[in-house]
Amino acid sequence: MGRYIVQRLLQLVGVLLGISFLTFLLTYLSPGDPARLMLMSTGVTPSEELVAQVRTELGLDQPFLARYGYWVLRALTGDFGMSYTYGRPVTEVLLSRMPATLELAGAALLLVVLISFPLGMTAAMQPNRAKDYLIRVFSFAGLSMPSFWLGLLLMLLFAVKLQILPVVGRTGVRSLILPACTLAVPLIAQYSRQIRTVLLEEMSQDYVTGARARGIQERTVMLRYVLPNALLPIMTLLGMSTGALLGGAAIIESVFVWPGVGQLALEAIIARDYPLIQGYVVWMAVMYVAINLFVDIWAHVRDPRLRLGEDV
Numbered sequence: 001m002g003r004y005i006v007q008r009l010l011q012l013v014g015v016l017l018g019i020s021f022l023t024f025l026l027t028y029l030s031p032g033d034p035a036r037l038m039l040m041s042t043g044v045t046p047s048e049e050l051v052a053q054v055r056t057e058l059g060l061d062q063p064f065l066a067r068y069g070y071w072v073l074r075a076l077t078g079d080f081g082m083s084y085t086y087g088r089p090v091t092e093v094l095l096s097r098m099p100a101t102l103e104l105a106g107a108a109l110l111l112v113v114l115i116s117f118p119l120g121m122t123a124a125m126q127p128n129r130a131k132d133y134l135i136r137v138f139s140f141a142g143l144s145m146p147s148f149w150l151g152l153l154l155m156l157l158f159a160v161k162l163q164i165l166p167v168v169g170r171t172g173v174r175s176l177i178l179p180a181c182t183l184a185v186p187l188i189a190q191y192s193r194q195i196r197t198v199l200l201e202e203m204s205q206d207y208v209t210g211a212r213a214r215g216i217q218e219r220t221v222m223l224r225y226v227l228p229n230a231l232l233p234i235m236t237l238l239g240m241s242t243g244a245l246l247g248g249a250a251i252i253e254s255v256f257v258w259p260g261v262g263q264l265a266l267e268a269i270i271a272r273d274y275p276l277i278q279g280y281v282v283w284m285a286v287m288y289v290a291i292n293l294f295v296d297i298w299a300h301v302r303d304p305r306l307r308l309g310e311d312v
Contacts, residue, residue, distance in 0.1 A: 101260035105245035120195025142189025
């Protein structure tokens with residue numbers, strides 16, 4: 001087990017280095033002079049002499065690989081440079097937006113778990129019946145609707161027509177409902193469908209037939225035997241979705257003017273705030289690989305077959 005964790009950590013370090021290199025390369029090739037952009041963001045009319053001076057101070061006159069190496073060394077200490085737009089350290093700007101994203105992601109994930117599991121289990125226990133067809137129709141509709149369009153519809157209905165929820169902003173629990181539901185609906189549709197498929201496959205196994213032959217109730221078979229064995233692939237997918245939610249759903253946060261890291265990333269792209277873009281991409285990568293590592297370790301602890309395959 002320890003050897004597996006070390007191998008996975010080494011792989012993830014390589015992934016993070018690759019992502020950081022590509023991010024730095026793309027921002028390096030992007031149009032615009034970072035020194036000039038930085039000066040213009042402060043309201044200064046840059047002269048050529050001042051631009052050259054700032055380029056030297058920022059190390060922008062150095063070769064690409066030297067600049068990348070210096071940036072990686074600083075990034076390892078949490079220093080991603082200064083944001084052109086905010087005039088503050090990138091890490092500080094990202095951390096200031098993190099609570100809003102954690103709040104939104106946590107609410108959406110809670111809705112996904114509380115709704116998708118009962119829907120998937122109901123559909124699996126009553127296949128090809130009325131409830132199953134209704135749940136499958138909901139899944140198809142939820143996966144087909146663009147999330148920004150769904151957000152606008154919810155905003156129109158509950159904020160404009162009924163006037164029971166705030167339109168935009170982060171002003172309390174009530175303002176969290178619409179963006180969380182908008183984020184959760186596509187994931188609920190996806191996971192209810194996935195849970196149904198996994199459970200139906202598991203319910204065709206011999207041990208389920210044996211449990212039924214012994215007279216054990218169907219609900220008990222589902223909750224005690226089938227669901228625990230079906231959790232592994234579901235948890236793997238859920239971990240991927242958690243990484244995406246923590247990275248910030250940029251479109252949803254922009255629709256509802258939710259001050260999270262997703263909206264911050266869009267602002268950085270529009271303003272060509274390269275240090276902020278680089279910091280955001282690295283944050284996203286770290287979230288994904290950390291959660292994937294946690295899910296992989298949990299899977300190895302939970303499923304002895306994986307450890308057996310590792311030792312063969």
